[in-house]
Amino acid sequence: xxxxxxxxxxxxxxxxxxxxxxxxxxxxxxxxxxxxxxxxxxxxxxxxxxxxxxxxxxxxxxxxxxxxxxxxxxxxxxxxxxxxxxxxxxxxxxxxxxxxxxxxxxxxxxxxxxxxxxxxxxxxxxxxxxxxxxxxxxxxxxxxxxxxxxxxxxxxxxxxxxxxxxxxxxxxxxxxxxxxxxxxxxxxxxxxxxxxxxxxxxxxxxxxxxxxxxxxxxxxxxxxxxxxxxxxxxxxxxxxxxxxxxxxxxxxxxxxxxxxxxxxxxxxxxxxxxxxx
Amino acid sequence: xxxxxxxxxxxxxxxxxxxxxxxxxxxxxxxxxxxxxxxxxxxxxxxxxxxxxxxxxxxxxxxxxxxxxxxxxxxxxxxxxxxxxxxxxxxxxxxxxxxxxxxxxxxxxxxxxxxxxxxxxxxxxxxxxxxxxxxxxxxxxxxxxxxxxxxxxxxxxxxxxxxxxxxxxxxxxxxxxxxxxxxxxxxxxxxxxxxxxxxxxxxxxxxxxxxxxxxxxxxxxxxxxxxxxxxxxxxxxxxxxxxxxxxxxxxxxxxxxxxxxxxxxxxxxxxxxxxxxxxxxxxxxxxxxxxxxxxxxxxxxxxxxxxxxxxxxxxxxxxxxxxxxxxxxxxxxx
Numbered sequence: 001x002x003x004x005x006x007x008x009x010x011x012x013x014x015x016x017x018x019x020x021x022x023x024x025x026x027x028x029x030x031x032x033x034x035x036x037x038x039x040x041x042x043x044x045x046x047x048x049x050x051x052x053x054x055x056x057x058x059x060x061x062x063x064x065x066x067x068x069x070x071x072x073x074x075x076x077x078x079x080x081x082x083x084x085x086x087x088x089x090x091x092x093x094x095x096x097x098x099x100x101x102x103x104x105x106x107x108x109x110x111x112x113x114x115x116x117x118x119x120x121x122x123x124x125x126x127x128x129x130x131x132x133x134x135x136x137x138x139x140x141x142x143x144x145x146x147x148x149x150x151x152x153x154x155x156x157x158x159x160x161x162x163x164x165x166x167x168x169x170x171x172x173x174x175x176x177x178x179x180x181x182x183x184x185x186x187x188x189x190x191x192x193x194x195x196x197x198x199x200x201x202x203x204x205x206x207x208x209x210x211x212x213x214x215x216x217x218x219x220x221x222x223x224x225x226x227x228x229x230x231x232x233x234x235x236x237x238x239x240x241x242x243x244x245x246x247x248x249x250x251x252x253x254x255x256x257x258x259x260x261x262x263x264x265x266x267x268x269x270x271x272x273x274x275x276x277x
Numbered sequence: 278x279x280x281x282x283x284x285x286x287x288x289x290x291x292x293x294x295x296x297x298x299x300x301x302x303x304x305x306x307x308x309x310x311x312x313x314x315x316x317x318x319x320x321x322x323x324x325x326x327x328x329x330x331x332x333x334x335x336x337x338x339x340x341x342x343x344x345x346x347x348x349x350x351x352x353x354x355x356x357x358x359x360x361x362x363x364x365x366x367x368x369x370x371x372x373x374x375x376x377x378x379x380x381x382x383x384x385x386x387x388x389x390x391x392x393x394x395x396x397x398x399x400x401x402x403x404x405x406x407x408x409x410x411x412x413x414x415x416x417x418x419x420x421x422x423x424x425x426x427x428x429x430x431x432x433x434x435x436x437x438x439x440x441x442x443x444x445x446x447x448x449x450x451x452x453x454x455x456x457x458x459x460x461x462x463x464x465x466x467x468x469x470x471x472x473x474x475x476x477x478x479x480x481x482x483x484x485x486x487x488x489x490x491x492x493x494x495x496x497x498x499x500x501x502x503x504x505x506x507x508x509x510x511x512x513x514x515x516x517x518x519x520x521x522x523x524x525x526x527x528x529x530x531x532x533x534x535x536x537x538x539x540x541x542x543x544x545x546x547x548x549x550x551x552x553x554x555x556x557x558x559x560x561x562x563x564x565x566x567x568x569x570x571x572x573x574x575x576x577x578x579x580x581x582x583x584x585x586x587x588x589x590x591x592x593x594x595x596x597x598x599x600x601x602x603x604x605x606x607x608x609x610x611x
Contacts, residue, residue, distance in 0.1 A: 168360055168362065170359075170361075171363075171365075173329050173349075174363075174423075175364075176329060176348070176350060177329075177349050177350060177355065178376035179350035179376060179380055189364065192366045
């Protein structure tokens, strides 16, 4: 009994403290970034001004006036939204076919798709750049959308496949008997039943697209440059401009953090998909 | 109309021949039950008729029209699944309306049919509920309602009662039989439960490993099983099948005697054994008899009750005219 009581006491206090501790460790860099974004570049590097400083909006003004923040933000929105939609347009039928009409090769195809994620991006960087330049699509929205779509497609198809597998095949077959064609099955049964799964998949895909930096930085210069490129551009080639960099970073991650906050439930569901069955 | 003919229908999955070429005709208005042990191909056969499974070879005709290549929805058949397969995101009303909506039937007609179906299936109070808020029996009634409103050429039932508890199963069985009497539409019903087959069917098709072992009325199958498999499969409790010297006495490789065709005595009889478990049902008693030297365990069915205790010696005598004889190929000897 004593042990049980002690354990209860322990879990009552220790776990919350531990949880808060971990949360703070994770949150601290973001907190620091936001804080730093309100400091001048000079204050930003002085440890004595860690918490007590005179806040300024100079960095934000600078960002919108001199660095054309809105153009980068618009590019991010255009490419992330388009790539997410395209990924779903390709991924939903693909996962549907794999879940409800599997062939002998379906499992191998799923594994192969996942294996493409194991390929180091650097290995195909130069071929990609040469291809893009050769085709005249370097630094275009089209290129960024295609690349974002392709790198997310394996994960999206896997996630959708897992959700679709949960839908009893009988229901699809009942639909067939009742007069649905393939598109009808998707529209009338699949999408309504897997709506939660599709939404959380879309949300994750959108976040991946928004945060993607490796390819967007290297395949764009100006016209299709996203917020990742803006951060990269402020990486202080002429010195340490932490204030400015923090402002740009805050403005870049802000929208996605807010979106993530409102969609917490779907995100958790998406990240733990298949965990509880 | 709903006359269905299967001509040399064959199904192969990979290297496995699930259904060797098979012929079968189902007449208009007939209630046909496909029965057999699990894995015998009965569900596959039904799904082939429905169009949910492709044929490897052969042809299916509905009302003399070849429908082999026709998609499921164009065959004019309605199917009721074991899992009910209702659309969980739609209300009962929308579920029942669904096939009519797909067929482009106007809303007034839809509503009239829904109301009629709901009334006959006792679903009127549940039309605005979702399937998740219904009991198993109610869900199955919705599935039947969804099938009825299509006015199909034939109903296909794939083990529709397997997910229901025993009491409900008996009730639903009667409802389906009532429905058949009322609609006089062809019904094909798949089950592994031979009691369902016996009580419901006009015609039973006994399948084993994709092969039709016998087609006939329930009583034909009961009285004159074509082979040992049918003899053992139809009837509950199972027929006692005896091989060896005792069978040779009757000029057969094996003989079968149903539990109800054995008489029991405590003092004398043809075969002697020891009472194992006795199952008292009130109206009947099933006694399992061991150590007869004929087979592992014989089952006897007697009307009413009997005072038989575990371990008692008991004598059994077969009604000689009720003995079924089978040859070395397990076929019935007339």
